[in-house]
Amino acid sequence: MFENSNMFNKCLEQSILSAENVAxxxxxxxxxxxxxxxxxxxxxxxxxxxxVSQGDLGxxxxxxGQQYAPLLDLEVIDGS
Amino acid sequence: MSGLRVxxxxxxxxxxxxxxxxxxxxxxxxxxxxxxxxxxxxxPGPYYLGxxxxxxxxxxxxxxxxxxMKAARxxxxxxIIGSAGTAGGRPHVESLKEITLEIASENKMSFKLALIDxxxxxxxxxxxxxxxxxxxxxxxxxxxxxxxxxxxxxGMMGADPFVYALDQKADIIIAGxxxxxxxxxxxxIMRGIDxxxxxxxxxxxxxxxxAAETRSSPDCLFAELEKTAFEVEPLSEEMICxxxxxxxxxxxxNANPFELIEPDGVLNIADSQYQAVSSRRVRVTNSSFKPKxxxxxxxxxxxxxxxxxxxxxxxxxxxxxxxxxxxxGRLKKRLKSRVHDVYGKDSPAYHFxxxxxxxxxxxxxxxxxxxxxxxxxGLVLEITSDTQEISNTIISLARHQALHLPxxxxxxxxxxxxxxxSPPFLERGKVYKFSGDSLMETANPLDFFPCRxxxxxxxxxxx
Numbered sequence: 001m002f003e004n005s006n007m008f009n010k011c012l013e014q015s016i017l018s019a020e021n022v023a024x025x026x027x028x029x030x031x032x033x034x035x036x037x038x039x040x041x042x043x044x045x046x047x048x049x050x051x052v053s054q055g056d057l058g059x060x061x062x063x064x065g066q067q068y069a070p071l072l073d074l075e076v077i078d079g080s
Numbered sequence: 081m082s083g084l085r086v087x088x089x090x091x092x093x094x095x096x097x098x099x100x101x102x103x104x105x106x107x108x109x110x111x112x113x114x115x116x117x118x119x120x121x122x123x124p125g126p127y128y129l130g131x132x133x134x135x136x137x138x139x140x141x142x143x144x145x146x147x148x149m150k151a152a153r154x155x156x157x158x159x160i161i162g163s164a165g166t167a168g169g170r171p172h173v174e175s176l177k178e179i180t181l182e183i184a185s186e187n188k189m190s191f192k193l194a195l196i197d198x199x200x201x202x203x204x205x206x207x208x209x210x211x212x213x214x215x216x217x218x219x220x221x222x223x224x225x226x227x228x229x230x231x232x233x234x235g236m237m238g239a240d241p242f243v244y245a246l247d248q249k250a251d252i253i254i255a256g257x258x259x260x261x262x263x264x265x266x267x268x269i270m271r272g273i274d275x276x277x278x279x280x281x282x283x284x285x286x287x288x289x290x291a292a293e294t295r296s297s298p299d300c301l302f303a304e305l306e307k308t309a310f311e312v313e314p315l316s317e318e319m320i321c322x323x324x325x326x327x328x329x330x331x332x333x334n335a336n337p338f339e340l341i342e343p344d345g346v347l348n349i350a351d352s353q354y355q356a357v358s359s360r361r362v363r364v365t366n367s368s369f370k371p372k373x374x375x376x377x378x379x380x381x382x383x384x385x386x387x388x389x390x391x392x393x394x395x396x397x398x399x400x401x402x403x404x405x406x407x408x409g410r411l412k413k414r415l416k417s418r419v420h421d422v423y424g425k426d427s428p429a430y431h432f433x434x435x436x437x438x439x440x441x442x443x444x445x446x447x448x449x450x451x452x453x454x455x456x457x458g459l460v461l462e463i464t465s466d467t468q469e470i471s472n473t474i475i476s477l478a479r480h481q482a483l484h485l486p487x488x489x490x491x492x493x494x495x496x497x498x499x500x501x502s503p504p505f506l507e508r509g510k511v512y513k514f515s516g517d518s519l520m521e522t523a524n525p526l527d528f529f530p531c532r533x534x535x536x537x538x539x540x541x542x543x
Binding site (some may be wrong): 001006025026027028034036038040041043045047051052053054056057058060061062063066067069070 | 464
């Protein structure tokens with residue numbers, strides 16, 4: 001979620017969170033990634049399937065709660 | 081506003097997580113038509129469904145339930161609880177029923193209690209599978225083999241079983257596994273609220289105050305439904321709902337934020353409008369709902385995997401950290417050979433997992449950072465096998481191998497792992513996995529989610 005529509009629009013224009021970019025970060029195929037842009041709340045939602053089912057042997061994150069962290073290193077260029 | 085109106089209170093997002101008594105009291109002054117509360121989730125994982133246990137402690141559940149029961153009974157409005165006891169199987173409904181009767185007895189309460197069963201018998205499911213009435217929705221789904229292998233299977237009920245129980249004048253409903261939204265959609269639909277309004281309001285209500293801008297702690301949410309719109313506000317004066325916070329809640333727990341699939345149909349909120357009617361209340365319009373031609377229920381099963389034992393430890397030696405992948409590979413090989421030494425040709429099967437915190441324990445293969453920069457790493461060694469005895473034995477062998485595993489940089493006997501505990505391993509008991517998801521056709525949902533009633537007079541069950 002972006003603080004304002006300006007940064008949300010810039011992120012979209014710069015394709016920062018495109019399926020290709022996100023796929024590259026997580027090392028998975030772009031086809032597996034669904035992205036939804038929701039202008040009403042300046043939000044981009046990204047979904048992709050788990051490699052291991054929730055709670056199965058080797059599942060590192062039952063709630064999938066920490067998988068967003070690598071996206072925090074991305075930068076949106078705030079030039080006008 | 082005039083005409084048809086239904087008012088609802090959501091206790092919180094999950095029974096036992098707490099809410100402020102003052103919030104519930106404030107809600108009761110607004111003249112609610114019912115109180116709802118979700119009591120379960122798959123969030124805590126497959127164990128609870130498999131083992132028939134509950135995730136929230138009894139005292140915490142009793143505290144919340146007691147306040148909700150007293151509020152509902154003293155105002156003579158229904159209390160509707162879904163997904164009892166975390167997983168919503170028979171032992172889970174039974175456990176919540178016991179707590180309900182305990183509260184009733186302590187407070188000499190009188191009411192008609194409805195208990196709705198969501199557990200599905202394997203023989204019935206096998207027959208339905210053979211008739212093509214069960215369709216996998218994951219890969220692999222809950223197919224013929226998974227039905228046979230599952231310890232317990234529940235179906236997720238929609239609104240119909242709740243409507244039936246309310247029709248039969250139930251005062252308190254305790255249902256097994258339910259769609260979170262069905263808990264809140266049933267009564268409004270019965271009263272003639274547009275299903276799109278009822279299901280969308282239910283979606284916002286089902287997590288309690290999670291739809292508020294900043295949820296400082298789990299709490300109650302209030303909704304007022306009209307025929308074609310609804311309004312929502314948090315019951316704690318310290319929280320506010322904004323158009324953004326309510327719209328954002330639809331992102332939560334759904335892969336597709338615009339279409340929410342329910343047992344009864346599909347709620348579409350792509351064109352929904354969110355408007356602030358005060359500094360803390362939001363009005364929602366323009367949602368749509370498409371009923372399914374044949375209703376269905378998602379099936380959830382849990383398969384027993386074995387008994388687990390684990391060791392928690394850490395490594396600080398930079399030379400071991402530098403070669404940790406190789407170290408872990410060598411540990412696996414040495415353990416295999418050691419198990420063979422101990423058990424001989426009848427060596428038991430086991431699964432050995434090494435999680436390395438500080439490297440990729442949180443993300444596994446998805447971790448983009450490959451190089452370790454931490455000065456220490458954490459280790460969880462995990463053995464899963466057919467018996468607790470075997471897992472305890474093999475984790476003990478693994479501990480000794482890991483402790484003294486040589487590296488080329490050091491000569492002599494090294495101790496390369498710091499173990500946290502004595503005894504060094506923890507018995508984790510039985511572990512389970514989810515058996516994949518499927519949809520089961522439920523032309524008449526009441527056949528799959530039967531309801532029974534208990535009459536409680538002054539805290540005692542009367543037959």
